[in-house]
Amino acid sequence: MLPHMRKTFSVQAVEARTGRTLEDILRELYVERGYNHTEIGKALGVSRELVRQWINEAGLRDQRPPAGELVA
Numbered sequence: 001m002l003p004h005m006r007k008t009f010s011v012q013a014v015e016a017r018t019g020r021t022l023e024d025i026l027r028e029l030y031v032e033r034g035y036n037h038t039e040i041g042k043a044l045g046v047s048r049e050l051v052r053q054w055i056n057e058a059g060l061r062d063q064r065p066p067a068g069e070l071v072a
Helices: 009-018 022-032 037-044 050-059
Strands: none
Touching: 009 022, 022 037, 022 050, 037 050
């Protein structure tokens, strides 16, 4: 996990449930697969606003390739 991301209860719960770090999950779903905040929130059982906050804290917002370059 990146040092600037907080290990809140929600982060800990997602990591415990999935067995993966939140950063890895967000990188896969948001950056690699191109899921939006709502889709990620549904997959993780949290709000889209919380997903947006996590993506910003992880510094992933600007790492997503243009839509035409996403690999499905």
